[in-house]
Amino acid sequence: MEKRECGNHAIDQNAGQNIMPRRNTGNLNYLNVDMQVANPSEAAALFDLHQAHHFGEFEYSSEQHCKQDLFPKWHLPMKTASVISLLTFIYTSMRDVIYPFITRKENVFYKIPILVINKVLPVTSITLLALVYLPGILAAGFQLYFGTKYKRFPQWLDRWMLSRKQFGLLSFFFATLHACYSLCYPMRRSYRYKLLNWAFQQVKQKKENAWIEHDVWRMEIYVSLGILGLALLALLAITSIPSVSHSLTWREFHCIQSKMGYLSLLLCTVHALVFAWNKWVDASQFIWYTPPSFMVAVFLPSVVLLCKCVLLLPCFRKRIRKIRSGWEAKTQANQTSITSRL
Numbered sequence: 001m002e003k004r005e006c007g008n009h010a011i012d013q014n015a016g017q018n019i020m021p022r023r024n025t026g027n028l029n030y031l032n033v034d035m036q037v038a039n040p041s042e043a044a045a046l047f048d049l050h051q052a053h054h055f056g057e058f059e060y061s062s063e064q065h066c067k068q069d070l071f072p073k074w075h076l077p078m079k080t081a082s083v084i085s086l087l088t089f090i091y092t093s094m095r096d097v098i099y100p101f102i103t104r105k106e107n108v109f110y111k112i113p114i115l116v117i118n119k120v121l122p123v124t125s126i127t128l129l130a131l132v133y134l135p136g137i138l139a140a141g142f143q144l145y146f147g148t149k150y151k152r153f154p155q156w157l158d159r160w161m162l163s164r165k166q167f168g169l170l171s172f173f174f175a176t177l178h179a180c181y182s183l184c185y186p187m188r189r190s191y192r193y194k195l196l197n198w199a200f201q202q203v204k205q206k207k208e209n210a211w212i213e214h215d216v217w218r219m220e221i222y223v224s225l226g227i228l229g230l231a232l233l234a235l236l237a238i239t240s241i242p243s244v245s246h247s248l249t250w251r252e253f254h255c256i257q258s259k260m261g262y263l264s265l266l267l268c269t270v271h272a273l274v275f276a277w278n279k280w281v282d283a284s285q286f287i288w289y290t291p292p293s294f295m296v297a298v299f300l301p302s303v304v305l306l307c308k309c310v311l312l313l314p315c316f317r318k319r320i321r322k323i324r325s326g327w328e329a330k331t332q333a334n335q336t337s338i339t340s341r342l
């Protein structure tokens with residue numbers, strides 16, 4: 001029986017298959033598996049644990065409560081999301097608020113609560129979504145390099161793989177907030193004043209029609225793609241709920257979490273690309289020699305999607321499939337690892 005270490009827990013792959021008889025396709029770590037309530041006996045044990053915790057309220061002292069680790073699986077995703085949000089907030093504030101203030105003495109601090117935040121939210125969301133799929137790609141690269149599925153992943157990769165669900169849920173949370181912020185744009189007073197000013201300018205210039213065809217198309221397309229991307233993220237979030245995921249077969253679960261996940265990443269990336277439209281070639285977007293936030297936002301997702309396309313090439317796909325079904329290549333690295341195992 002082969003064993004792989006997973007953080008501090010040794011996961012027995014075959015035992016994993018016994019726990020979830022309907023999801024028995026090889027490498028458990030590759031896919032986003034919630035093993036918390038896998039079979040009835042385990043569910044009962046967890047229920048007991050839950051009850052114990054519930055009643056523990058009356059039995060344990062507050063110091064004992066403090067010693068319990070709160071939401072351990074959420075630590076890494078929450079820290080990552082906080083760091084990305086903070087950096088994006090500083091970056092966007094510098095470009096959109098501080099730059100006009102310093103160079104033109106223009107006071108646009110009103111942009112912070114909605115416009116700046118609504119750049120922080122999508123950038124964080126799409127980056128977190130890319131971080132859901134990046135470890136799978138790294139794991140595939142690792143397996144291709146060593147030519148085996150039996151070599152342990154580094155501990156950091158294991159930890160990352162185990163928190164993909166939390167990364168995905170956080171991404172959905174940020175995307176939902178981004179959609180709410182975006183949809184309230186026309187309600188803002190600043191927007192109404194701007195609209196009035198544009199209308200006035202138009203009258204002054206004696207222009208009858210303000211319609212710009214390509215801008216209309218740009219907005220119709222990117223908003224539609226954003227809505228579709230968000231809908232798929234909602235589907236992924238729903239199917240990650242244990243009661244829902246356990247009603248699916250392994251194949252159905254994998255199809256939704258992997259294929260639909262990549263599709264949502266693609267839709268969201270194209271959404272950001274179409275939003276940018278011709279700003280890609282606009283030199284004035286490079287404020288203080290820094291690229292606009294949409295370029296920063298699409299960088300990691302594009303790398304992930306590109307790597308996925310490479311892994312989908314028949315030569316790599318066939319090899320990964322073979323490796324995951326137990327085949328081992330006779331590579332130098334692999335031989336060394338076999339010798340050290342002996």
Ligand code: HEM
Nearest residue numbers: 122123125126175179182226227229230268272293294297
């Ligand atoms: C109902 C769904 C959505 C709507 C209505 C929507 C709308 C918008 C709007 C209006 C903008 C332009 C923001 C601005 O003016 O600064 C935008 C930009 C963007 N959106 Fe969305 N969006 C949606 C879903 C999503 C989703 C699901 C993602 C990814 C997870 C996403 C990622 C982005 C990114 C990366 C940008 C570029 C932000 C930047 O300028 O740096 N959007 N979206």
